[in-house]
Amino acid sequence: MNRHQDADQHDYSFASDNTSGVCPEALAALCAANEGCVPSYGNDDYTRKACDLIRGIFEKPDAEVFFVFNGTSSNSLALASLCQSYHSVICHEAAHVETDECGAPEFFSNGTKLLVSQGNDGKLQPEAVERLITRRNYIHFPKPRVLSLTQSTEWGTVYTIEELRALTFVAKRHGLAVHMDGARFSNAAAALQDSCGASPADITWRSGIDVLCFGGTKNGMMTTEAVVFFNPQLAREFDFRCKQAGQLASKMRLHGAQWVGMLESGAWLRHAAHANAMNRRLAAGLRAIPGVGLQVAPEVNACFAEFPKATADALLKKGWHFYSFIGASGYRLMSSWATRPETIYRFLADLRAHMPS
Numbered sequence: 130m131n132r133h134q135d136a137d138q139h140d141y142s143f144a145s146d147n148t149s150g151v152c153p154e155a156l157a158a159l160c161a162a163n164e165g166c167v168p169s170y171g172n173d174d175y176t177r178k179a180c181d182l183i184r185g186i187f188e189k190p191d192a193e194v195f196f197v198f199n200g201t202s203s204n205s206l207a208l209a210s211l212c213q214s215y216h217s218v219i220c221h222e223a224a225h226v227e228t229d230e231c232g233a234p235e236f237f238s239n240g241t242k243l244l245v246s247q248g249n250d251g252k253l254q255p256e257a258v259e260r261l262i263t264r265r266n267y268i269h270f271p272k273p274r275v276l277s278l279t280q281s282t283e284w285g286t287v288y289t290i291e292e293l294r295a296l297t298f299v300a301k302r303h304g305l306a307v308h309m310d311g312a313r314f315s316n317a318a319a320a321l322q323d324s325c326g327a328s329p330a331d332i333t334w335r336s337g338i339d340v341l342c343f344g345g346t347k348n349g350m351m352t353t354e355a356v357v358f359f360n361p362q363l364a365r366e367f368d369f370r371c372k373q374a375g376q377l378a379s380k381m382r383l384h385g386a387q388w389v390g391m392l393e394s395g396a397w398l399r400h401a402a403h404a405n406a407m408n409r410r411l412a413a414g415l416r417a418i419p420g421v422g423l424q425v426a427p428e429v430n431a432c433f434a435e436f437p438k439a440t441a442d443a444l445l446k447k448g449w450h451f452y453s454f455i456g457a458s459g460y461r462l463m464s465s466w467a468t469r470p471e472t473i474y475r476f477l478a479d480l481r482a483h484m485p486s
């Protein structure tokens with residue numbers, strides 16, 4: 130088989146939710162906003178409208194909103210704005226800020242230390258967080274200043290409102306601000322709306338979140354994330370921080386327009402709900418195959434599946450891509466706005482065919 134035939138067979142459908150392209154709503158918004166000349170650097174109507182829509186969705190008229198290009202910069206700059214160099218940030222040991230941002234949170238904050246805590250299924254536990262906050266409250270240790278939560282988590286789970294409140298209560302009691310890494314916030318918002326009718330406000334500022342990094346990219350937009358400060362005091366001079374970090378887009382309208390297109394049409398929640406539903410379908414199919422297990426009950430758009438390594442190798446050889454960073458036999462499968470049922474059935478059929486008999 131030559132290289133080209135081989136390349137044609139690669140399928141990245143389940144490798145991550147950022148292997149898909151730009152969704153139709155965001156693409157149409159980009160094309161529409163591409164006409165004519167408007168002010169640069171965010172002084173345009175698209176950007177103003179996007180900020181107003183975000184304030185509306187979160188029922189927080191005084192929230193401060195900024196757009197940056199990716200999740201690493203949104204997290205790092207948000208954390209840097211909350212911290213001095215002698216502070217620390219408490220996060221889960223699997224948190225993206227700890228494992229996948231190349232030290233950017235420490236870099237942009239001039240040395241703020243990340244302190245990691247454990248917890249099942251990617252979730253922090255209030256007691257463990259409190260222990261970490263109070264363990265060394267003396268001059269020789271970086272002072273805990275921020276609690277960082279990922280919603281939905283790196284393990285495809287969702288903090289309930291009660292869990293969020295228990296964690297932010299501990300943080301506030303010790304004077305910490307709370308940051309939420311919401312690269313997949315939309316998936317969590319769709320899941321919590323479904324399970325308990327919670328609104329975006331309920332699961333953020335009404336539950337003690339001060340700053341949300343609201344992901345656009347993994348939900349179908351092209352390179353845009355919103356940093357939403359529910360506590361406007363914390364946003365002081367954040368515009369300068371974005372500019373210095375190379376995150377101030379001169380054609381900002383193309384950020385803003387996508388958010389307008391996604392939020393006005395409701396596509397942000399629709400696509401997230403679709404990804405979650407596709408993942409449920411995949412999970413049901415996986416559970417129906419004897420010998421295949423799930424490591425965590427999936428709540429959003431990720432399955433952490435267990436099957437024999439020989440089966441995984443056969444699937445990889447067939448061209449399926451997925452990550453296997455979860456222990457010896459765990460494989461992560463992600464769904465996105467673009468996932469189609471046919472692809473799920475094709476994957477499940479291949480998996481079934483390669484299970485040992």
Ligand SMILES: *Cc1c(COP(=O)(O)O)cnc(C)c1O
Nearest residue numbers: 199200201202225279283310312
């Ligand atoms: C993808 C992701 C990000 C953002 O990563 P970038 O590649 O910098 O856009 C942040 N947090 C979590 C939990 C993620 O999954």
